[in-house]
Amino acid sequence: MRKKHHHSRRSASFSCCSDDANHHSRRQSRRTVVFTAVTACTLSKTKTVNEDDKGAAWAYEDEKTVPAHQTEDMPPVKYKEYVDYDRGFSMKVPEDWLMDTPNGVLEREFHPRAEYGGRRCTVIVNPVGKVESKSDGGNGIPKLRDLEMEEYTSAEKLGKTRANDFAPLEGATGGAKAATFLVKAEEKEDGSLYFYEWRSQAMLNFHFWEVAVLGPGMRGSGRKLGRRDVVSVKCQMPEDGMTPGDVEIFETITQSLKLLPLEEVTVDDEF
Numbered sequence: 001m002r003k004k005h006h007h008s009r010r011s012a013s014f015s016c017c018s019d020d021a022n023h024h025s026r027r028q029s030r031r032t033v034v035f036t037a038v039t040a041c042t043l044s045k046t047k048t049v050n051e052d053d054k055g056a057a058w059a060y061e062d063e064k065t066v067p068a069h070q071t072e073d074m075p076p077v078k079y080k081e082y083v084d085y086d087r088g089f090s091m092k093v094p095e096d097w098l099m100d101t102p103n104g105v106l107e108r109e110f111h112p113r114a115e116y117g118g119r120r121c122t123v124i125v126n127p128v129g130k131v132e133s134k135s136d137g138g139n140g141i142p143k144l145r146d147l148e149m150e151e152y153t154s155a156e157k158l159g160k161t162r163a164n165d166f167a168p169l170e171g172a173t174g175g176a177k178a179a180t181f182l183v184k185a186e187e188k189e190d191g192s193l194y195f196y197e198w199r200s201q202a203m204l205n206f207h208f209w210e211v212a213v214l215g216p217g218m219r220g221s222g223r224k225l226g227r228r229d230v231v232s233v234k235c236q237m238p239e240d241g242m243t244p245g246d247v248e249i250f251e252t253i254t255q256s257l258k259l260l261p262l263e264e265v266t267v268d269d270e271f
Contacts, residue, residue: 070245077249082108085260087125088216088223089231092256094249119246121235121253130226131214142228143191144214152194152230156185159196162210162234167200178202195254205239211254233257 070077079092082099093099093110100109102122111120131142144152151161163169163180171179183197193213200206212232217223235250 069241069243070249071243072245074245077245077252079252079256082110083260086219087229087231088219088260089213090258090260091123091233092253093121119237119249121233121250124232124234125215126230126232127217128214128228128230131228142214144194144212144230145191147214147230154185155187155194155196156182158194158212159185159198159210162196163198163200163208167202173201176203193257199239206236207239207242209235209250209254211257213257213259215259231257
């Protein structure tokens with residue numbers, strides 16, 4: 001009987017220790033599972049970034065700092081047509097870029113995947129109301145120069161105005177001071193499109209490519225009443241590491257902006 005009693009106590013003691021061991025084992029298992037899941041997720045994310053970039057850029061801990069550039073060893077950029085039937089214009093954008101709407105329906109921002117604060121292009125629509133044509137040889141269609149605003153009298157004037165809005169034009173630099181400089185300004189012979197290129201100089205230098213056109217206005221009653229929009233495309237990127245391939249992308253985008261033929265503006269917007 002004593003042996004039996006002693007055996008029972010040992011059994012109870014063993015059972016208690018076994019429960020503690022099982023509990024500890026389960027806790028360790030949970031920790032292992034969680035750690036393994038987190039590690040797998042991190043490795044998977046890094047692999048995805050590398051696969052998407054196809055070796056053009058390495059994976060950063062913060063994907064928002066990926067310094068992607070278009071280099072000679074990368075495949076040629078393929079473009080798709082972005083069409084806004086509501087506002088009556090179209091333009092080309094790289095087919096693998098993403099689109100955001102940072103400020104509602106009047107802005108569309110395009111940028112490479114997993115690249116923020118770097119290369120990007122923003123389409124900005126600014127309603128300006130009714131505009132009468134005052135230009136010669138314009139077939140009665142108003143142009144930017146017909147706007148009764150000094151900044152729209154020429155591409156050079158508009159470029160300097162936009163640059164000065166960002167930082168003082170040809171101002172002092174050094175330390176915390178920033179300044180902007182107009183690189184070039186061009187316009188179509190009929191004055192329908194203004195192109196202008198400028199740069200900012202500060203602790204981080206940026207380069208800008210812009211194009212502007214006087215659009216037909218919002219489809220519907222606004223367009224029937226002659227209420228027009230200034231449609232502009234603003235492309236930018238840091239100058240650090242800028243390549244000829246990057247420049248070609250932005251020049252292709254800005255030079256592709258055009259108004260839709262009148263017979264197309266009634267088609268449903270595909271975006």
